[in-house]
Amino acid sequence: MTGRELRRFPDHTFGQVFTTIKCECSSYLPWLENRFKRAGGQVQQRKVDNLQELSNSYDIIVNCSGLGSKLLVGDTQVYPVRGQVLKVEAPWLQHFIRDGDGKTYIFPGIHSVTVGGTRQEGDWRLEADEGDTKSILERCGRLEPSISKAKVLSEWVGLRPSRRNPRVERELVQLQGRQVPVVHNYGHGGWGVTLAWGTALDAMRLVRQCLSEKPARAKL
Template identity: 60%
Template sequence: MTDAELQMFPKYKFGQSFTTIKCECTQYLPWLEKRLKNAGGQLHTEKITGFEQLTSSYDIIVNCSGLGSRDLAGDQSLYPVRGQILRVHAPWLKHFIRDGNGHTYIFPGIHSVTLGGTRQKDNWEMSVNEADSSGIFERCCELEPSLKKSQVCSELVGLRPTRNSLRLERETFVHENRQVPIIHNYGHGGGGISIHWGTALEATQLVKESINWRNPTSKL
């Protein structure tokens, strides 16, 4: 950033400016679902407490259950990192702002501006914490004072499924003398949207290899 640009952030001595994109998940995920259905895919909602529920009906399982893999896959290295954000009405903001450690950020979107955030390891609390909301708003206002006149639209909480490294591999699940390949693809942490397409392609390659190995006659 130039000296003139840095004058907007008196507490900082160095900064970078670049052009990027922001994925609006509220629109992106329905688009993915529509794409799946158009390709002949089907969606079923069911609570799964064990892989054995699936082995009688499916030849290959792809496990993208996030934090659910603590129980499903017995992976206790997986832990939540709690994130809380605010969405505010501030249509005059057009540029992203993010501080050095990424704990404070301002991301304008199509309908609102996202203010964040928190990174609380091993915190399973899904309700909104008012102290967190106040802290987020105050920190963001320090970076962009005009936010003081913005209106809060919503407060949201989510748990990022995190482990030291994401798990992307195949294992063989044995149940009642039946061997079923399971492709694990979870543990993306807070970077899921950034890297999901690449890990999905890797998982797809493992599925193809499993098909060649099994030559299945049942459903996927």
């Protein structure tokens, strides 16, 4: 940033300006689902407490259950990182602003502006916290004073499925007397959208390896 640009942020001595893209997941995820269905995929919604419940239905299981893997496959290394953000009405904001620690940010979107946030490890709370809301508005207000004029539209809370290293690997699991390949793909934390296509390609490669190693069934 130039000295003139940096004067907008008196608490900072260094800054960068760059152009990037922003993914609106409220639109992106339904688009992905429709893309999957058009390719012949089927979607079922059900609760699964144990992989044993899938043993008679599938030859290969791909586990993308996120935090659910803590119970589903007994992974004690996965943990939540709670995030709280606000959606505000501030159409005059056209550029994103992000503080260096990554916990304070202002992201204009199609229908609203997202301001945040929190990064609370091991916190399972799904309800909005009034103290977090106040802190977010104060911090973002120091970066962009006009935020104080914005109308708060909603408060969002989510749990990032975090792990020291994302788990993208395969294993053979004994299910109902037979070995079933399970390909794991979870633990991306707050970088799920960023890493999604790369780890999906890795998971697909593992699935193909499982298929190529599967014994051929006799036709007679």
